[in-house]
Amino acid sequence: MVFSSLEFVFIFLPIFLLVYYLAPYNKLKNFVIFIGSVVFYALGSLEYPEYVIYFVLTIIMNYLIVQCMEYYKSFKKALFIAALIYNLVPLIVFKITIDTIVLPVGISFFTFQNLSYVLDAYMGKGKVEKSFIGYGAYISMFPQLIAGPIITYHDISKQLKRRKHTVRKIKSGLKYFILGLGAKVLIANRIGGLWNDISMIGFESISTPLAWMGIIAYSLQLYFDFWGYSLMAIGMGKMLGFKFPINFDAPYRSVTMSEFYRRWHMTLGNWFKEYVYFPLGGSRGAKSRTILNLFTVWMLTSLWHGIDWNFLLWGGSIFILISIEKLWTGEWLKKHRVVGRCYVAAVVPFMWLTFNISDFQEFCIYLKKMIPIFGTTGSVVFVNDYLKYLAIYWPFFLAGFFFLTKFSENLLKKYHDHIVMKLFLTIIFSLSVYCMYQGLNDPFLYFRF
Amino acid sequence: MKRKHKLLAIPILFVVTTILLSVAFARQVYEIKLQEQELAEVMKKEAEESAKAEAAKKAERDDAEKNERIFVKSDVSYFDDALFIGDSRIEGLRDYGNLKGADYFCSTGLQIYDIWEKTIDVNDVGKTSLNALIKAKTYSKIYIMLGINELGYDQQKTVDTYQAAIQKLQSKEPGVIVYVCANQHVTKARSDADELYNNKNINSLNEKLKSLADGKSVYYIDINTLFDDGAGNLKDGYSNDGVHVRGIYYKDWSTWFCENTIKI
Numbered sequence: 001m002v003f004s005s006l007e008f009v010f011i012f013l014p015i016f017l018l019v020y021y022l023a024p025y026n027k028l029k030n031f032v033i034f035i036g037s038v039v040f041y042a043l044g045s046l047e048y049p050e051y052v053i054y055f056v057l058t059i060i061m062n063y064l065i066v067q068c069m070e071y072y073k074s075f076k077k078a079l080f081i082a083a084l085i086y087n088l089v090p091l092i093v094f095k096i097t098i099d100t101i102v103l104p105v106g107i108s109f110f111t112f113q114n115l116s117y118v119l120d121a122y123m124g125k126g127k128v129e130k131s132f133i134g135y136g137a138y139i140s141m142f143p144q145l146i147a148g149p150i151i152t153y154h155d156i157s158k159q160l161k162r163r164k165h166t167v168r169k170i171k172s173g174l175k176y177f178i179l180g181l182g183a184k185v186l187i188a189n190r191i192g193g194l195w196n197d198i199s200m201i202g203f204e205s206i207s208t209p210l211a212w213m214g215i216i217a218y219s220l221q222l223y224f225d226f227w228g229y230s231l232m233a234i235g236m237g238k239m240l241g242f243k244f245p246i247n248f249d250a251p252y253r254s255v256t257m258s259e260f261y262r263r264w265h266m267t268l269g270n271w272f273k274e275y276v277y278f279p280l281g282g283s284r285g286a287k288s289r290t291i292l293n294l295f296t297v298w299m300l301t302s303l304w305h306g307i308d309w310n311f312l313l314w315g316g317s318i319f320i321l322i323s324i325e326k327l328w329t330g331e332w333l334k335k336h337r338v339v340g341r342c343y344v345a346a347v348v349p350f351m352w353l354t355f356n357i358s359d360f361q362e363f364c365i366y367l368k369k370m371i372p373i374f375g376t377t378g379s380v381v382f383v384n385d386y387l388k389y390l391a392i393y394w395p396f397f398l399a400g401f402f403f404l405t406k407f408s409e410n411l412l413k414k415y416h417d418h419i420v421m422k423l424f425l426t427i428i429f430s431l432s433v434y435c436m437y438q439g440l441n442d443p444f445l446y447f448r449f
Numbered sequence: 450m451k452r453k454h455k456l457l458a459i460p461i462l463f464v465v466t467t468i469l470l471s472v473a474f475a476r477q478v479y480e481i482k483l484q485e486q487e488l489a490e491v492m493k494k495e496a497e498e499s500a501k502a503e504a505a506k507k508a509e510r511d512d513a514e515k516n517e518r519i520f521v522k523s524d525v526s527y528f529d530d531a532l533f534i535g536d537s538r539i540e541g542l543r544d545y546g547n548l549k550g551a552d553y554f555c556s557t558g559l560q561i562y563d564i565w566e567k568t569i570d571v572n573d574v575g576k577t578s579l580n581a582l583i584k585a586k587t588y589s590k591i592y593i594m595l596g597i598n599e600l601g602y603d604q605q606k607t608v609d610t611y612q613a614a615i616q617k618l619q620s621k622e623p624g625v626i627v628y629v630c631a632n633q634h635v636t637k638a639r640s641d642a643d644e645l646y647n648n649k650n651i652n653s654l655n656e657k658l659k660s661l662a663d664g665k666s667v668y669y670i671d672i673n674t675l676f677d678d679g680a681g682n683l684k685d686g687y688s689n690d691g692v693h694v695r696g697i698y699y700k701d702w703s704t705w706f707c708e709n710t711i712k713i
Contacts, residue, residue: 048473050469050470050472050473050476051473053469054466054469054470054473057462057465057466057469058466060462061459061462061463061466064455064458064459064462065459067455068452068455068456068459071452071455071456072452072456075456079459082459082463086463086466090466090470093470097474100477100478100481101473101474101477101478102477196690199689199690200688200689200690200693200695201541201545201695201696202689202695202696202697204695204696204697205545205695205696205697206696381544381545381546381696381699381700382544382545382696385544388544
């Protein structure tokens with residue numbers, strides 16, 4: 001069940017919140033989160049009941065392993081290795097067999113949260129969770145279960161025991177939720193239509209301007225989709241009294257690629273930093289050592305996204321760019337911000353191209369369309385195709401670019417409690433509901449030929 | 450739960466999880482195999498049936514062609530005074546085909562029910578209604594390919610509306626030849642996954658549309674002879690979304706239109 005669906009917004013969420021607020025004390029509230037989230041998970045995996053059991057088993061198992069690590073100090077290492085095998089082997093196997101076997105929903109996310117708990121315990125960071133219900137609530141918590149943000153255990157352990165529920169938090173949470181819903185439904189899903197159109201035509205028939213428009217549209221779609229989802233998660237977290245870490249911090253306004261990845265899917269980057277990069281020595285040692293550590297982190301990040309050549313190419317190119325920045329250009333780019341911005345703006349479309357097209361031949365065709373000096377494949381019959389699609393999609397490009405700017409961010413901050421904001425949110429919500437109702441929400445449900 | 454029991458539970462859970470995931474894998478692999486087998490059988494059956502149907506159709510067509518005026522090949526200038534009315538697939542023909550001399554009154558989602566109400570941007574003419582368009586220009590051939598967006602409606606009602614539209618067009622453009630184009634099939638994958646937009650419904654509508662042809666001024670032409678896979682589906686690989694052919698194949702569409710014209 002996705003957040004941007006009518007069933008979720010009008011059935012699951014209200015019922016859940018009602019039960020949650022009626023629960024009189026914290027422990028019971030955590031219990032409601034745990035049970036409610038397992039129900040949420042089960043609703044999304046109706047065809048695969050094994051995966052629902054697997055999901056619950058991973059919670060029980062990691063909880064037990066960490067408890068035993070506390071009791072039996074001499075087995076600590078053995079238990080730790082057992083936990084690594086238990087969590088990572090299924091993840092790797094699922095990623096390898098992704099073409100034939102359906103992936104359990106959210107496995108990449110809940111595996112990493114489980115691991116963060118085990119790693120915290122092994123490295124002696126923070127206290128171990130005594131309550132099974134508390135641990136279950138932390139891992140399963142539905143707002144972040146299927147698409148993050150990835151929350152480390154020590155980020156949230158105190159809030160699990162004590163947190164306040166205020167009307168102010170609920171109102172603020174609602175605001176985040178609606179803004180996220182709008183980003184996903186009104187911008188990401190709509191502008192995503194252009195990529196569908198281009199795929200329908202076939203890459204070999206599109207013009208160079210349309211190729212650029214398409215990949216820019218995809219870059220906007222990816223950002224507003226993921227950012228919107230994270231905002232919705234943070235908003236629902238607030239409604240439950242939690243403070244989740246932010247996951248995006250205007251990444252497209254970065255001046256270097258290393259900055260970009262500090263501001264894009266931040267909780268994943270932080271996870272790797274904390275549990276891989278720093279333990280390996282980070283950037284404290286020799287330069288060659290730093291580069292090796294970076295390489296390890298980026299290869300693992302690629303594999304986390306999927307075991308396929310295009311993700312390796314994606315992670316590999318980012319590793320190379322970040323290494324170059326670390327060794328030579330980074331400092332200069334930070335001082336020359338305009339150049340830095342242009343550099344990031346030039347890299348981003350190519351980066352998402354590798355991310356998006358997993359068929360090598362199609363990838364090459366698209367690349368040649370973007371840069372025709374390499375020679376072209378196919379012919380362009382419809383030379384002005386981009387004008388046709390610009391006429392359809394310009395409002396979404398405009399809205400997308402507007403919400404990338406600092407100006408829009410300041411505007412939202414300035415009027416955060418103003419009547420204008422309430423009006424704005426009401427309009428966003430109504431339009432989103434309208435689009436979800438019309439099935440415009442899901443490009444694949446858009447049955448007009 | 451005692452500490453010892455907790456420790457003991459770990460290997461047990463390990464085994465349970467392994468078994469559970471193995472079951473999940475085995476079940477999925479088994480289901481895929483089963484599906485493949487079923488698919489192969491269905492394909493075989495369908496191929497046999499369609500071969501029979503194809504032979505019958507061909508005989509029928511041969512007869513019809515003997516009796517009526519025969520379709521001949523023309524060059525693209527034939528379309529200089531032609532008008533296409535259609536949905537997104539005709540839009541594809543307009544954008545990626547070779548028949549540049551023709552006018553196209555088409556838009557995504559266009560239905561036979563609203564052709565008289567809609568205003569559409571037509572090349573060279575600008576935004577216009579169909580009424581105004583045929584008043585301003587004279588066409589001696591009008592091609593209509595509509596119907597897939599109307600599959601949700603009662604089919605007889607759709608066909609009646611089609612007929613009324615043809616009559617109206619004929620009254621406004623005396624002597625015009627109307628080509629009723631069969632709706633192009635969708636791919637097998639798409640057809641199987643869709644309760645409404647599938648080839649069974651498309652065939653049923655096409656059969657009814659065929660009856661509109663009178664062999665004098667209204668002709669029925671079937672593009673599916675060009676792109677079918679032999680089992681009554683749009684050939685895999687010709688389409689990325691299962692409904693529209695890729696841009697490059699509209700050239701073949703154009704050629705096919707040239708090969709299936711009526712000499713005036």
